[in-house]
Amino acid sequence: MRQGVESYSERLERVALAPIGKTSTGFITFILILLAVAGWGLYAFILQLKYGLVATGMRDQVMWGFYLVNFVFFIGISHAGTLISAILRVTNATWRTPVTRMAELITVVAISVGALMPIIDLGRPDRVANMILFGRLQSPLLWDIVSISSYLSGSLIYLYLPMIPDLALMRDKLRAGESPIKRTIYTLLAVGWRDTPQQRHRLEKAIGIMAVTIIPIAISVHTVVSYVFSMLMRPGFDSTVFGIYFVIGAIFSGIASILIVMAIFRKLYHLEEYITERHFKNLSWLLFATLAIYAYLTFGEYLTIGYKLKHEEKMLLDSLFLGGNAIWFWLFAIGGTFIPAVLLLWRRGPVLPRILTAAVLINIGMWIKRFVIIVPGLQVPLMPYDFGSYTATWIEWSITAGAFAVFILIFSVITKLVPALSIWEVAEHHEAETAHSTGAAEEVEVAR
């Protein structure tokens, strides 16, 4: 038994630490491609700075476009970490352990990229300091700044805390020939972790506090993001349900994102033993639950608008269901909810491709859904003028592509610096499981 557990944790360390610091040519090519896309986005941004926002498709009436869509999307998928890690930790769902690190990473990287988006949306980004100097308490944008900065800092801390034992492990595994800078960095980050009971108690207390704190902050963040819209009297924005609608949408697309990321890392870093089909199945049920809630809220939202059918809102619904924006709306409704729901419920065929297809469709659908919320609402005229129009220019497409490239880039680089699995938590979970299991399971363990 003892032999078996040791071999398990040794193998776990070997597998989880294998990608660290090693770069294949494939990886370097991948990074170069991402850098090229990000660089192209930067070039587009410089052009936008030079010529002003007239380089984009945003005009007087439709003054928000792709950038705000990306903002809501990225802040949305950042909820993956909160849900998978914090909520599942608080509810003591032990199967979560192999996926928490990835979820927390998604959170930190996604908020960082997402928070950039409103700044890119500004014609004069140099004036962003005015938000701090002259912001008003009454402005939803100020609430955004307060809640997003709290969320970003909180999720950084929450990413870091469970990483300390793993950083200590890497510090101890460093070979003699490694550079002293690396040694210094890992030593500093590992804060003298020796895995004494007292240290373990301190760390677990800290993680416990953060897990509970981060949940309300995460909910507040997406509620406040929705306030940026629902504090306006615009048709489609003027809704009381937006707060919870956005939070559910965020958790929905967050789970879909973590599923995609899990599948990629499982394949590339050979983590099949730790991230099993069970994890995909469990998450897919959560995904279906949020899909059902989201679809229900969407139905309720349009029912209340359509039943009253105020003049401007009739214009909005015409445009959404039958008019110029119908293609986007139905792409979301059918491609982003209906087909994924069928894929998640129809338990035939291979599990992984089925769930993954649903996750990818959901993420595309949710990006479109944010577009459907933001742009058509702005197109409806409030004064007796014509409908506004919006077509994204190549500058906006480039910056959007650049943002996604930066997201993947930061994510890939970080997984080469720290293990993608929370090694100590997986080992702990395994110990607890084997302690409970029967002799037969132990036999299997030894046989391995």
Add this chain to the structure above:
Amino acid sequence: MKLKLGLGIGLAAIFILLLATTVMAQGEPPAPYAGMKNPFPWTDNAAQAAGQSSYRPLCLGCHGVDGGNLAQADFTKLEFSQALQVRPDYYFWIMSEGQGGMPAFKSSLSEQQRWQVITYLSSLKAAAPSTPSSPTEVAGVKGSLRLTAPEQAEAGQPVTLTATFEDEQGNPVAKVPVKFFFIGKLFGSGPAEIGPSVPMSTDVNGEAVLEYTPHQGGQTVFVAQYGTNEDRATVNVNPGVETSYQAEAGLQFQAVGGINGIIYPKSVLDLGETSDAPMPAFRWPGGILSWLFILVATVFMIWFTYFRVMYQVFRIPIASEIRDINTRLMPTIGMVIVITIGIVLILKLLISPYTHLNIPLS
């Protein structure tokens, strides 16, 4: 071929535009509009109804229910209605192309819809009653109705309106339904019914008493009506503190500790010569201070928690082990960053009511 056609249309458009600008100066409708006639009969009910449904979303916002909001275009005046029927092309042109602050409607309304609106406008004269009339009430009892009201009143304070009905011999009559109206400017001008939805009945003294609280200052005419009998009383209402029907949001609570509504100078609500800013929504006792307190307390709790967590990390290293590399460096930096951002955010919130004072603090 297509190019020629396009050129032709373009030239024609430029020509029309030029013509329009020259003619506009004379106040006469330009070429495409000059001499146009209303395709609908002026009394066409269907056209009027269609016109009304276009009028409501597009015109009512500025003109008011019947044009009463703008003196130069009061649709209820007889002269307007006559002018409209004499020169429909002129008004059709104004509506199509806009004038002054009024936008052009030719892109949002079809030609037929614009004519329907004009037909509807001409009906406003006939539709607006100069005196309240209630066709459903039939004068069953002959007599006279008298309305008494105090001459002076205060806005926000109740006014007692007493309507007395006596028959031809001067005896009070009971159980006579009396309706009350007041004539004032709300969203438009005209009589507005006040009091309970079911008409009040006179008592044995022949009196119907209504307590009404005026919300606006100025000369206010009250009307009591029973069938064709009616009487008017004019009350001079002093504009008090409490007014209604203006751009204002929020619930009015009693002052607590001398702090009412806002804590920063009232001058911050000044938008300049034209108007005042609406009061901030959700006025709580203590005003914006209450919101500030809640927000600051929340932000403080969050960042204090972060600080506590970083302090836990700070205590992880075993002190005796620290040698060449100070393992407490990272958590120390973390604590400093957390304290800094926390203080900046709280200061930001605290000073935010004052950051927009381009007016001296007084």
